[in-house]
Amino acid sequence: MTHTLPELGPTHELTLPPEGEQAFGNGLTVIAIRRPSVPLVEVRLRVPFARAELAPAALLTQTLFSGTSELSTVDIAAEMQKVGGALGATVDPDRLLVTGNALADGLPRLLEILAQVLGDAAYPADQVAIERDRLVDQIQVAQSQPAHLARVALLKRMYGDHPYAVQTPQPEQVKEVEPDALRALHRQRLHPAGATLVLVGDFDADTAIGAAQTALSTWDGGGEPAELPPAPALAPGPLTLVDRPGSVQSSLRMALPAVPRTHPDHAAVQLANLIFGGYFSSRWVENIREDKGYTYGPHSVIEHAVAGTSLVVSAEVATEVTAPALLETWYELGRIASLPPAPQELEQARQYALGTLQLGMSTQAGLAGLASTYAGYGLRLPWLAEHAARLAATTLDQVAAAAATYLAPARGVTVVLGDADRVEASVSGLSGIERKPVD
Amino acid sequence: MVGSVSARSTAVKIPSTRYPVERITLPNGLRVVLTPDRSAPVIGVAVVYDVGIRSEPEGRTGFAHLFEHLMFQGSGSLEKLAHFRIVQGSGGTFNGSTHLDYTDYFETLPANALERALFLEADRMRGPRLTEENLRNQVDVVKEEIRVNVLNRPYGGFPWLKLPPVMFDTFPNAHDGYGSFGDLESATVADAQSFFERYYAAGNAVLAVSGDIDTATATALVERHFGDVPARPASQRPSFTEPDLSAERHESYVDNLAPLPAVASAWRVPHPVEDFAGYLPYVVLAEVLTDGDASRLVQRLVQRDRTATSIGGYIGFLGEPYEVRDPTALILQAHLPAEGEVEKVLDTVAEECDLIATDGLADGELARTQARMATHLLRETDAVLGRALRMAVLEQQRGDPGLINELPRLIGEVTQEQVVAAAAALRADRRATVEVQPGRSA
Numbered sequence: 001m002t003h004t005l006p007e008l009g010p011t012h013e014l015t016l017p018p019e020g021e022q023a024f025g026n027g028l029t030v031i032a033i034r035r036p037s038v039p040l041v042e043v044r045l046r047v048p049f050a051r052a053e054l055a056p057a058a059l060l061t062q063t064l065f066s067g068t069s070e071l072s073t074v075d076i077a078a079e080m081q082k083v084g085g086a087l088g089a090t091v092d093p094d095r096l097l098v099t100g101n102a103l104a105d106g107l108p109r110l111l112e113i114l115a116q117v118l119g120d121a122a123y124p125a126d127q128v129a130i131e132r133d134r135l136v137d138q139i140q141v142a143q144s145q146p147a148h149l150a151r152v153a154l155l156k157r158m159y160g161d162h163p164y165a166v167q168t169p170q171p172e173q174v175k176e177v178e179p180d181a182l183r184a185l186h187r188q189r190l191h192p193a194g195a196t197l198v199l200v201g202d203f204d205a206d207t208a209i210g211a212a213q214t215a216l217s218t219w220d221g222g223g224e225p226a227e228l229p230p231a232p233a234l235a236p237g238p239l240t241l242v243d244r245p246g247s248v249q250s251s252l253r254m255a256l257p258a259v260p261r262t263h264p265d266h267a268a269v270q271l272a273n274l275i276f277g278g279y280f281s282s283r284w285v286e287n288i289r290e291d292k293g294y295t296y297g298p299h300s301v302i303e304h305a306v307a308g309t310s311l312v313v314s315a316e317v318a319t320e321v322t323a324p325a326l327l328e329t330w331y332e333l334g335r336i337a338s339l340p341p342a343p344q345e346l347e348q349a350r351q352y353a354l355g356t357l358q359l360g361m362s363t364q365a366g367l368a369g370l371a372s373t374y375a376g377y378g379l380r381l382p383w384l385a386e387h388a389a390r391l392a393a394t395t396l397d398q399v400a401a402a403a404a405t406y407l408a409p410a411r412g413v414t415v416v417l418g419d420a421d422r423v424e425a426s427v428s429g430l431s432g433i434e435r436k437p438v439d
Numbered sequence: 440m441v442g443s444v445s446a447r448s449t450a451v452k453i454p455s456t457r458y459p460v461e462r463i464t465l466p467n468g469l470r471v472v473l474t475p476d477r478s479a480p481v482i483g484v485a486v487v488y489d490v491g492i493r494s495e496p497e498g499r500t501g502f503a504h505l506f507e508h509l510m511f512q513g514s515g516s517l518e519k520l521a522h523f524r525i526v527q528g529s530g531g532t533f534n535g536s537t538h539l540d541y542t543d544y545f546e547t548l549p550a551n552a553l554e555r556a557l558f559l560e561a562d563r564m565r566g567p568r569l570t571e572e573n574l575r576n577q578v579d580v581v582k583e584e585i586r587v588n589v590l591n592r593p594y595g596g597f598p599w600l601k602l603p604p605v606m607f608d609t610f611p612n613a614h615d616g617y618g619s620f621g622d623l624e625s626a627t628v629a630d631a632q633s634f635f636e637r638y639y640a641a642g643n644a645v646l647a648v649s650g651d652i653d654t655a656t657a658t659a660l661v662e663r664h665f666g667d668v669p670a671r672p673a674s675q676r677p678s679f680t681e682p683d684l685s686a687e688r689h690e691s692y693v694d695n696l697a698p699l700p701a702v703a704s705a706w707r708v709p710h711p712v713e714d715f716a717g718y719l720p721y722v723v724l725a726e727v728l729t730d731g732d733a734s735r736l737v738q739r740l741v742q743r744d745r746t747a748t749s750i751g752g753y754i755g756f757l758g759e760p761y762e763v764r765d766p767t768a769l770i771l772q773a774h775l776p777a778e779g780e781v782e783k784v785l786d787t788v789a790e791e792c793d794l795i796a797t798d799g800l801a802d803g804e805l806a807r808t809q810a811r812m813a814t815h816l817l818r819e820t821d822a823v824l825g826r827a828l829r830m831a832v833l834e835q836q837r838g839d840p841g842l843i844n845e846l847p848r849l850i851g852e853v854t855q856e857q858v859v860a861a862a863a864a865l866r867a868d869r870r871a872t873v874e875v876q877p878g879r880s881a
Contacts, residue, residue, distance in 0.1 A: 003516040003664075006558050008529055009551035012480035037478055038817040039454040065732075073742070077732035081807035083451050084814035086731060103814055105451045130741070134748045137776060140698045144593045144879060246695075249583070249591045280533075281524040290520060293579025296587055316587045348528035355530015355549045362479040363821045 014358060014388045016381050017367065020205035024213065026221035028192035031371055032208040033200045033381070035364050040084075041107045041201030041208075042364045044372035045098040045114070048194045049091055050306070051226040055169035056181045059128070061089040061096065062135055063182060066127035068120040073127055076113060083109045087117075093164050093228070094306040095376055096190070101365070104202040111215035118190060118219055123182040136171045146244060146316070149438055150251035150417040153242045154312070156439070157413050158255045162231050164305065191223030192216070196375040200368040231308025233257070234413050238432035239326075243420035250322040250418030252329065254313040257406050258302050261377060267390040268402035273300055273311055274349035275399070276336045276407055281348060284313075284332040294318060294325045306376065311406065319419055323426035326416070330409045330430075337408035340400035353391050357384060453813045453851040458826065460841040461654050462834070465662065467670035468642025469564075472830050472840045473657050474649045476823065482650035483824035484556040485545040486564065487831040490638035491538045492616035493679050498625075501581065501618015504537040505626055506634050508577040510544060511535065513568035522559055529555050538757055539616070540764045541832060547824040550651035554660050557648075561664040564641060569631045578623050585617050593696040597875055598703035598772055599756045605690045606705050606871035611679045612766060641665070642673035647831035647840070650823035680766050683707045688871040691781075695878035699748075700775040702784060704872040705768035706865050708754065712764055712836055719849060720857035721769050722760045724865075725752035727800070727808050727858060728771065728791070734808075735791050740773065746783050747773040761846065762832045769865070781874050789867055796863035800855050813847040 019033040049057065065087055066073045080086050083106025089098045102110045142148040152168065159165035197216065199208045234257055258273075259265050270278075277284030277300035288294045298315035313333075317325040360366045361384070371381055416427060420435055427433060461473040495502040513519040526533040531548030544563075546556045589595035600615050607613040646665065648657055684707070709717035728736045729752035740747040750773045754760035773784050820826040820843060830840035 003558065003562055005516075005525065006554040008555065009553070011551055012549060015480070037476075038456060038821045040814060040817050040821070074733045074738060077734075078803075078807055081731060081733060081811045082803070084453075084810040086811065101814060101818065103451050103454060103810060103817075105454075127742075130745060133745070133776065134741070137699055137748045137774070141593060141774075144696050144698050146591055247591060249586045279527055281520070281527045286520060289580055290576065293576045294583070296580055296584040316583065316591070318583060318586065348524060351530045352527045355552075356532065358479070358530070358549050359481055359532065359547055362481045362823065365818065365821065 012358070014385050016385060018205060019381065020209050022209050022213070024192065024217045026192045026217060026219055028195050028197060028216055028219060029375070030197045030199070030209050030212045031375060032203070032205040032212070033198070033367055033371060034203060034205050035200055035367055036202035037364060039104045039202045040364060041102055041104050041110070041199060041203065042368035043098070043100040043110060044198040044368050046196045046372050046376050047096045047190060048094070048225065049096040049189060050094055050228045051163065052091070052185060052189055054166065055173035056177050056185045057091045057096070058169050059132055059135055059174060059177045060182050060185055061091050062131040063123050063128050064089050064121055065117055066131065067122045067124045068116050069122055071116065076117070079113055080110065085110050087114060093167055097372070107199070107201070107203060107208060108211045108214070111211055115215040115219060121186055123179040123186070125179050128179045128182065132174060132177060136174050139168060139171050139174065142168065146247060146249070146251050146417055149242065149244065150253050150415060152439055153240060153417060154253040154255060154415045157240050157415050158234060158310065160232055160235070162307070163228055164231055164307065189223060192219045192221055193223055194225060196372065198368050198372040198375065200364045200371065228307040231305070234310070234411065236410060236413060238434045239414040239416060239427065241420050241424060241427060241433045241435045242415065242417040243435060243437055244417050245419055245421070247417070247419045248319055249316045250319055250416050250423055252315045252317060252326060253415045254329065254412045256311040256313070256412040258309045258311040259406070260304060260309050261379065265402050265405070267387065267394045268398040269311070269406050270302060270353060271346060271349045271391070271394055271399050272336060272403040272407055273302055274352060275341045275345050276300060276332060276403070277313060279352055283336070284329065287332060288315065288317070288325055288328050292328070294321045304377070319422050322416065322418060322423040323430055326414070326427065326430055333407050333409040333412070336403045338404065340396055343396060346396055346399055350391055350394070354388055357388055451810060453810060453847050455847050456817065456820070456844050458844055460830070462840065463658060463661070465641070465665055467665070467668050468640065468673060469665050469668065470645045470834055471661055472645065472647040472834050473652065473654050474647070474826060474830060475652050475654055476649060477651050480550045480651050481547060481823055482550050482553055482556070482648060482652060483545065483547045483822070483827035484560065485543055485647045485824070485827040485831045486560045487541050487543045487645045487835050488639055489541055489643045489676060489835055491540045491542055493539050493611040494638065494676070497610050498622060499630060500614050500622045501616065502622070502626060502630065502634065503542060504617065505577060505581055505623060506631055507535045507537045507542050508581060509569060509573065509631055510563050510567050512573040512577065514563040515565050516562050517559070519568070519573060525555060525559060531556070537616070538759070538762065541762070541835060543828060543831070545824060545828060547822070553648070553652060553657065554664070557660050557664040560646065561668060564639070564644065564665065564668050567635065569628050569635070571628055574626065574628055574631065578626065581623060582620060589617060593694060593698065594701060594875065597701060598770065598873055601692070602703050602705055602770065602871065602873045603756060605688050605873050606684070606768060607681055607766070609679070609681055612681060636671070637674050640671040640673045641668045642670065645831045645835045647827040647834065649827040649830070684869050684871060687867050689874070690872070691874035691876055693876045693878045697875055697877045698879050699777055699877055700779055700781060701773065701875040702775065702781045702872060703770060703772035704785065704788070704870050705770045706869050707766060708769050710765040711760070711767060720853050720861040722754050723805070723808065723812065723850060723853045724858050724861040725754055725769055726812055727804065728752045730808060730811055735795070736771070736788065739791055740784060740787055744787060745776070746779055746787060747775055749774045761829065762836070764836060785872065792862045792865045795859055799859055805855050805858060809851045809853070812850050816846050816850070
């Protein structure tokens with residue numbers, strides 16, 4: 001008996017959940033999205049944090065919830081647990097992000113504690129000392145991870161003198177951070193001006209905004225905005241070979257130019273990247289994994305940051321196939337940059353891009369992440385529907401033109417981290433190289 | 440400063456879900472769970488086979504996982520690469536994963552691709568295309584997976600691959616589930632064929648479909664696509680149980696890539712299926728000990744004594760308390776500062792368990808932990824795929840997919856006395872420990 005592939009049913013239009021938005025007088029914007037799928041709430045507070053010094057910023061994320069004048073670190077954690085909640089913070093060169101969730105009935109309490117911390121974080125000396133030592137240990141462990149070391153080398157290669165070039169502090173820098181530096185950074189930068197609070201969950205949007213107003217409308221509105229200069233263009237040149245003696249795999253990284261979400265080429269670049277290597281059913285993954293077995297999880301991702309966008313290609317490959325894997329990577333980039341893809345390749349990538357938009361919006365956490373990220377670029381969820389329409393309308397010519405402009409391998413920069421003594425001879429047969437020790 | 444915060448509040452009431460559950464068994468033995476949710480136009484499809492790492496034969500370590508890869512390499516109506524292209528070209532994502540007691544295959548897609556997903560899963564349930572070329576290719580891919588996750592990074596396989604051989608004596612429980620390169624390289628197509636015949640019968644599988652489906656339509660589509668999967672005898676799963684430890688075990692190894700010491704200990708817990716009521720207090724205890732800055736061991740080891748920089752606790756070597764069978768364990772794992780002493784950490788854990796056993800828990804300590812656990816449970820199943828996977832395994836291991844709706848309440852009903860008794864059972868003479876010694880200076 002033969003079995004034939006069933007047709008797809010009719011496509012569902014992208015539908016957006018109901019949302020409310022309000023800007024408070026202190027500069028905080030609150031976006032509340034109702035998604036009552038489970039009786040929970042998701043919370044994301046995004047605060048602009050460009051130009052914050054690396055070591056204090058990193059330690060601030062670890063100590064923001066370490067106590068106020070009224071609550072100890074244990075009190076804060078216990079009070080959050082009572083409503084099934086937790087709060088944490090992370091930082092990148094653009095923003096500080098507070099992430100939290102709780103049982104739906106716990107939203108007012110979560111916001112009350114968040115407001116208390118934002119207005120009155122104490123950075124107690126003993127807690128700062130504990131978290132400083134822990135952060136130093138974490139960085140030391142990261143510095144023994146090949147993925148981290150390859151990232152460090154790639155950022156340096158991509159960004160030169162730009163603040164994006166270094167995104168992790170050195171242990172020695174962290175060791176010098178005193179509580180006063182954290183209090184000063186908090187005072188200068190942790191303010192509602194330009195910040196966005198996203199709430200998603202099982203609530204009425206107006207009620208959620210009301211809870212945010214009660215807790216956060218009196219959050220101190222001072223502080224000065226800081227902006228980054230645009231990221232520099234990539235400077236192609238010799239491949240950077242970073243030596244990690246004894247490595248049993250090489251970490252291949254390439255950065256290529258790309259465009260922000262609001263650029264007219266964005267949808268075409270997204271589709272071109274998918275066809276090249278941006279999902280499993282791409283040319284590059286089918287080639288170096290499913291045909292040649294060089295690697296397990298190669299991926300190619302468009303990375304958006306406020307000051308610039310790039311396309312980053314990553315694969316961990318067996319040491320002995322480092323040069324052949326590089327060759328195939330450059331081959332697939334060169335192929336898509338110089339020959340138009342087949343129509344069915346475009347349709348497959350288009351369906352994937354459209355379908356995964358719907359999947360990404362189907363959970364509370366997914367919606368919260370999307371809404372918060374887009375808010376950082378001045379976009380709102382309805383932009384997703386417009387983007388879906390652009391993806392649907394993008395032509396083969398537009399994709400081919402985008403590939404020629406952005407995916408051409410000669411426009412990129414390449415970093416390889418691995419056992420240089422074992423790979424240098426073969427890799428230098430394919431490209432000029434510059435060998436460096438691990439930083 | 441913003442307002443004043445009351446220093447104390449009471450815990451909120453633990454909510455629950457009411458996901459509908461439709462159970463069907465096809466004539467070929469395939470069990471089916473349907474759970475409609477029309478709130479978003481997406482679906483989750485999961486097929487779970489009752490075979491995992493514990494069932495792989497001696498001399499074939501890593502075979503259950505390697506075979507999982509082979510299930511993506513084509514089947515009766517599908518060429519190599521077709522599965523991936525059809526799922527992604529329908530707007531969805533896919534994966535599979537190999538666990539101690541089961542292997543899952545799953546997709547999440549826009550709802551209009553329901554029939555395609557059923558077609559894909561039925562086609563490989565009838566039989567994968569097992570070829571020498573695909574086998575060699577996937578052995579290479581799996582070796583790279585092991586290099587990424589174990590060999591080329593610090594703390595690789597710690598503790599999930601390193602602790603079972605200390606705690607257990609029999610091959611099914613003790614061996615390396617990722618597999619040795621020698622065993623992987625010697626795997627044959629004939630091995631794969633007999634593994635499929637033995638374990639991948641329809642009667643050994645559960646299909647779960649969640650999300651934007653109509654139950655009657657979905658039932659008809661399931662029957663259309665899976666109805667002609669042949670009935671074959673399902674392999675009877677043997678008991679893998681072992682006696683509890685009667686004396687402490689402690690081993691250590693040098694990790695040449697690790698800059699700092701680490702340690703993990705495990706204690707056997709009651710049977711997760713046959714004695715669920717006796718098992719749940721251990722699930723709660725792991726969280727009382729380690730969930731967040733207000734937990735017992737974080738307060739003591741990380742904040743007060745500073746003998747550890749992090750401590751985590753969970754049930755099962757893969758951290759999935761509701762998807763594991765006997766024998767399994769409560770595991771505590773700690774990372775230490777450069778000069779940290781493993782013995783001191785172990786002694787302090789014992790001391791804190793004694794304190795709970797003698798003094799009980801503080802006011803509200805249990806209730807707040809249970810509230811946080813409810814959030815975790817609800818959050819894990821918000822995605823339709825997470826829901827399909829959990830319900831498929833609950834059906835397979837317990838015949839009770841509706842348990843998904845009861846778990847927050849059952850966790851909330853665990854009493855202080857039960858948690859205290861569980862803490863008293865974490866004695867040193869029942870403990871298996873593995874210690875990582877750093878081979879690289881920090």
